[in-house]
Amino acid sequence: xxxxxxxxxxxxxxxxxxxxxxxxxxxxxxxxxxxxxxxxxxxxxxxxxxxxxxxxxxxxxxxxxxxxxxxxxxxxxxxxxxxxxxxxxxxxxxxxxxxxxxxxxxxxxxxxxxxxxxxxxxxxxxxxxxxxxxxxxxxxxxxxxxxxxxxxxxxxxxxxxxxxxxxxxxxxxxxxxxxxxxxxxxxxxxxxxxxxxxxxxxxxxxxxxxxxxxxxxxxxxxxxxxxxxxxxxxxxxxxxxxxxxxxxxxxxxxxxxxxxxxxxxxxxxxxxxxxxxxxxxxxxxxxx
Amino acid sequence: xxxxxxxxxxxxxxxxxxxxxxxxxxxxxxxxxxxxxxxxxxxxxxxxxxxxxxxxxxxxxxxxxxxxxxxxxxxxxxxxxxxxxxxxxxxxxxxxxxxxxxxxxxxxxxxxxxxxxxxxxxxxxxxxxxxxxxxxxxxxxxxxxxxxxxxxxxxxxxxxxxxxxxxxxxxxxxxxxxxxxxxxxxxxxxxxxxxxxxxxxxxxxxxxxxxxxxxxxxxxxxxxxxxxxxxxxxxxxxxxxxxxxxxxxxxxxxxxxxxxxxxxxxxxxxxxxxxxxxxxxxxxxxxxxxxxxxxxxxxxxxxxxxxxxxxxxxxxxxxxxxxxxxxxxxxxxxxxxxxxxxxxxxxxxxxxxxxx
Numbered sequence: 157x158x159x160x161x162x163x164x165x166x167x168x169x170x171x172x173x174x175x176x177x178x179x180x181x182x183x184x185x186x187x188x189x190x191x192x193x194x195x196x197x198x199x200x201x202x203x204x205x206x207x208x209x210x211x212x213x214x215x216x217x218x219x220x221x222x223x224x225x226x227x228x229x230x231x232x233x234x235x236x237x238x239x240x241x242x243x244x245x246x247x248x249x250x251x252x253x254x255x256x257x258x259x260x261x262x263x264x265x266x267x268x269x270x271x272x273x274x275x276x277x278x279x280x281x282x283x284x285x286x287x288x289x290x291x292x293x294x295x296x297x298x299x300x301x302x303x304x305x306x307x308x309x310x311x312x313x314x315x316x317x318x319x320x321x322x323x324x325x326x327x328x329x330x331x332x333x334x335x336x337x338x339x340x341x342x343x344x345x346x347x348x349x350x351x352x353x354x355x356x357x358x359x360x361x362x363x364x365x366x367x368x369x370x371x372x373x374x375x376x377x378x379x380x381x382x383x384x385x386x387x388x389x390x391x392x393x394x395x396x397x398x399x400x401x402x403x404x405x406x407x408x409x410x411x412x413x414x415x416x417x418x419x420x421x422x423x424x425x426x427x428x429x430x431x432x433x434x435x436x437x438x439x440x441x442x443x444x
Numbered sequence: 445x446x447x448x449x450x451x452x453x454x455x456x457x458x459x460x461x462x463x464x465x466x467x468x469x470x471x472x473x474x475x476x477x478x479x480x481x482x483x484x485x486x487x488x489x490x491x492x493x494x495x496x497x498x499x500x501x502x503x504x505x506x507x508x509x510x511x512x513x514x515x516x517x518x519x520x521x522x523x524x525x526x527x528x529x530x531x532x533x534x535x536x537x538x539x540x541x542x543x544x545x546x547x548x549x550x551x552x553x554x555x556x557x558x559x560x561x562x563x564x565x566x567x568x569x570x571x572x573x574x575x576x577x578x579x580x581x582x583x584x585x586x587x588x589x590x591x592x593x594x595x596x597x598x599x600x601x602x603x604x605x606x607x608x609x610x611x612x613x614x615x616x617x618x619x620x621x622x623x624x625x626x627x628x629x630x631x632x633x634x635x636x637x638x639x640x641x642x643x644x645x646x647x648x649x650x651x652x653x654x655x656x657x658x659x660x661x662x663x664x665x666x667x668x669x670x671x672x673x674x675x676x677x678x679x680x681x682x683x684x685x686x687x688x689x690x691x692x693x694x695x696x697x698x699x700x701x702x703x704x705x706x707x708x709x710x711x712x713x714x715x716x717x718x719x720x721x722x723x724x725x726x727x728x729x730x731x732x733x734x735x736x737x738x739x740x741x742x743x744x745x746x747x748x749x750x751x752x753x754x755x756x757x758x759x760x761x762x763x764x765x766x767x768x769x770x771x772x773x774x775x776x777x778x779x780x781x782x783x784x785x786x787x788x789x790x791x792x793x794x795x796x797x798x799x800x
Contacts, residue, residue, distance in 0.1 A: 340502050341535035343522040345596055346552040355537045355548075 190416035208417035240323025261321040273385025276314040304394035330361035446604040448476040453508035470661040479635040483652035491661040528597020534589035538582040587619040605637040705760035712784040713798030724790040731786025732766035738781035
């Protein structure tokens with residue numbers, strides 16, 4: 157094949173390279189740099205090799221936070237995905253209800269994360285919060301400040317409130333793209349409501365669901381702002397997730413080396429798990 | 445299989461229809477005979493799909509009732525009516541195999557598995573899908589998918605009718621012929637009542653024994669392909685069927701002759717009904733003879749379309765089309781004559797019988 161080779165073409169990708177370098181590669185390398193060195197201040201660094209990594213991987217504190225993260229992600233996926241599908245299925249397909257529902261659904265997504273945290277922090281307070289006070293008045297011993305279970309419930313309900321809309325909107329987009337003829341044919345074939353869902357709606361939502369699961373997994377695994385604002389990681393360490401722990405380590409304790417090593421491990425875990433999700437779901441897709 | 449009676453069916457999509465204009469279907473009163481092959485032919489928006497969906501129960505008519513074999517089914521659901529419908533775009537269940545697709549309507553109805561298997565195998569044979577039974581339906585071509593859609597109807601032996609809503613729109617031209625002849629074969633072998641909606645005259649005329657031509661929400665003519673061609677009941681049928689369509693020109697009628705401008709045309713008979721209102725003479729291009737004698741015309745253009753030539757001419761200030769044989773010459777001083785067998789007369793667009 158005849159091809160024209162012109163190495164000047166490389167200049168065309170230079171802007172992108174620069175952008176990626178400054179936005180991703182250089183910051184990441186800085187973190188890598190910290191993770192293999194130790195310092196006692198004064199900008200003097202010592203080579204530490206893999207010490208920080210070993211410390212992180214042998215730290216109970218890290219694995220406990222990791223466990224909390226995994227449980228949290230699992231719980232919110234189990235709640236948000238089916239709930240999102242259920243709401244999307246019941247949203248109107250035409251008429252004035254459509255814009256109303258879409259706006260209502262989009263609202264939580266438009267609120268800044270720390271504001272979401274603040275809203276729930278106040279909402280759940282037992283002295284002045286509507287939720288906390290009402291639960292108290294109804295005789296429930298609810299207190300997210302003292303009780304780890306209540307703290308967890310609060311953080312999970314908050315996340316469900318904040319992010320189920322995303323799943324709903326993605327599923328809804330998948331649902332409205334199904335031509336009417338499919339439903340008509342299903343009626344003629346005598347399909348039950350469940351069969352319609354199983355053989356028409358679910359297959360058509362397949363791809364958007366993959367995106368929804370990935371996004372919700374990654375986001376929930378990296379959750380920081382909302383629980384930080386509501387519980388600050390407490391009571392005790394019971395809602396201290398990896399990201400909260402990381403910030404404590406890096407900024408609270410100024411332990412740069414360990415924090416850097418943790419960042420890298422954290423990053424690799426998210427990447428690995430996302431890859432697993434993606435591979436499993438696309439393989440399932442292809443097999444069908 | 446069943447005979448389908450449409451009793452004065454009217455349908456409006458809006459909630460409060462006032463005038464005729466609000467009705468997508470003005471009034472249809474017609475019977476589809478048991479085992480007949482019908483085509484509903486008409487332009488987009490003429491109400492043919494509306495009528496089809498009323499028969500299948502996807503739409504509830506604003507007025508009138510629907511009978512299957514004399515039994516009122518107007519209030520029955522699609523499922524209870526037990527009909528099959530093939531849509532414009534193939535509807536298949538992506539995640540199932542071809543076999544499971546065909547088994548789906550039976551399993552939904554709780555048919556025992558051995559019977560399902562027997563029926564599905566029969567249907568696979570009928571539609572020629574046997575060798576891909578185990579394949580996932582999503583990987584198939586458009587015409588194979590459309591066969592699955594059809595197969596899901598055929599698999600239920602007790603269906604009252606099979607309805608087709610422009611089923612060949614997305615099929616390649618050469619496959620259209622194949623599928624259409626397979627449909628005709630199936631019809632001959634099993635005698636299903638078939639109603640086939642299309643806007644393609646070739647499709648309608650080759651598929652059906654009876655073509656129902658619809659125009660602006662009404663049935664304007666029901667007849668065999670030959671009747672529609674020779675004796676269009678409405679000028680619309682004249683325009684719509686045939687290529688090019690019928691020549692229609694306003695005339696004044698006196699006894700056995702019609703006057704157009706300075707020319708007088710001999711009619712095959714005296715109009716039986718009164719000739720008040722707008723009178724038009726219709727003649728298909730096939731019956732316009734171009735030669736050296738007759739009424740003078742000026743030729744604007746000649747289209748050679750292979751089998752024959754279409755001559756576009758100007759006659760008394762009006763456009764007229766004539767068809768001449770591929771080998772015939774176009775005369776230098778062209779004149780036309782009308783073959784009396786092809787002359788039709790219309791009063792307010794509806795055909796007037798002539799006698800004597």
